[in-house]
Amino acid sequence: MNQMNTQTVQTEEHQNRYNLLQQLQTGRKKNKLSNSITADQKLGYIKDEENKPVDDTVDSFLSHDHDNVDNTSTPFMNLRSRSNRSNKSEHKGFTFEEVSCLHSCKSKVLSCHFSSDGKLLASAGHEKKVLIWNMETLDFVRTAEGHSLLITDVRFRPSSTIFATSSFDKTVQLWDSAKPSKSLFKLVGHAEQVLSLDFHPRKTDLLCSCDSNNEMRLWNINQRSCVHVSKSATKQVRFQPRPGKLIATASGNVVNVIDAETNKPLSCLKGHNKEVLSICWDPSGKYFASISEDSARMWSVSGGECLHELRSTGNKFQSCTFHPGYSQLLVIGGYQCLELWNPVESNKTWTVEAHRGLISSLADCLQTEMVASASHDQCVKIWK
Known part of the structure; x- marks a missing residue:
């Protein structure tokens, strides 16, 4: 420590x-x-x-x-x-x-995420280990080096000490921040580098991940198995907050909105000239933002339209x-x-x-x- x-x-x-x-x-x-x-x-x-x-x-x-x-x-x-x-x-x-x-x-940090109660912060990147910070004391612990290549994303399971990591080594791993010395298990199935993941806000046994080959996978972490595969996400995947009915994904220079229940695409939102690098939802789940290196856009979920753009x-x-x-x-x-x-x-x-x-x-x-x-x-x- x-x-x-x-x-x-x-x-x-x-x-x-x-x-x-x-x-x-x-x-x-x-x-x-x-x-x-x-x-x-x-x-x-x-x-x-x-x-x-x-x-x-x-x-x-x-x-x-x-x-x-x-x-x-x-x-x-x-x-x-x-x-x-x-x-x-x-x-x-x-x-x-x-x-x-x-x-x-001593390495570049690529991702960070708070636990639901705000007591923990996880950060990861080139070091191939996750640092888990206690937000009250600012002490930290490192996980074991479970991944063989850099970690691209880290996300806490809602209302839990469990978190997941995605990596260039084509795997997703689950960890418990209370016992960080060894990963709980590994999810294998992606054929390319896994770039992003996210937990469903209510069905916390459901995990979504995407890779550099535009493949999105839905996992049941209790069964440790993949339940659905589709071609709809490359850079990032994020569940809608609260109900979790939708998934917003970045694929090239477009944003896809997918029905999380049926896995069917609902809309393909265009407007970015360059690759979409990041997506985030407003806590209400009524709109979300997308980022490319030359612009930021804010979208309406109900209307499927761009409300504001910042160049x-x-x-x-x-x-x-x-x-x-x-x-x-x-x-x-x-x-x-x-x-x-x-x-x-x-x-x-x-x-x-x-x-x-x-x-x-x-x-x-x-x-x-x-x-x-x-x-x-x-x-x-x-x-x-």
Whole structure:
């Protein structure tokens, strides 16, 4: 066990950003905000990423290491909180600050996910092991090296200490974070690299996974067997929250919506010019977002239409998640920066300097209203 302390000292950058929010709330002119943001972005926080050699088998799934682009930040003043938690009254306006930086590996981190109660955070990537973080103490334990190649995705089973991992070694493995020394069992059947997986929110014995050959498999983990195979997902698979009636999948530059009960495709949503890299559902399950490196789109589930689109102004998008505390606020991970987008207000984003490398994965926790970001800079950061 390593002991890591929560970072409590605000950096000059964070203090400047908080001051900007306070200025906006007291009615100062927008041009003052713009000038301050520009100065803030010149603080020199971002440094070049120190790249590690990567296996030849790890291609476009892993790296878009490009220079950061100086974007104008726009704090959000009209966001509606999802809850009346006491911490909301501590700030007069919206804040988004780094709480902790978790750094315990020497390899790129590709995925992270919170347990349902928010007490645990799992992260994984090139190291071929999963790090399980205790969110109260920030202690961590490592699993055994169950996979022979890098881990592409990690997801907790709802309301459980059980989690699953997918890997370039073409397998899916199940683990218990309470007993991480050995995997519980392995699911074999994919013929290519497994890139993503997810648990059904209610039928927690049902697991979905997809591989680089556009094959999606549904597994019954109690029976340890595959119950359905289809051609509909390559990059990512995500069940609709709560009822779990739908599955959103990324395949090339389209998003597929599939009936999880009948396994029949319901819609094929087009609009992205480049490959869809990430999908995330709003907690209500009424709409979801999709990310390609040049754009972000928000879709209506009922209408099957694109409600909002955000074009990248230079920073190549990679990952996304909805903020757990505010409705329709999308957090987008790119190269070194997080971009917060509230499409109801405008197509401008608030840019937050976050990492020294590509932000490969984002996760949110409804219980604690925290967001986690995993990066190629070997760190996982916690935000609130």
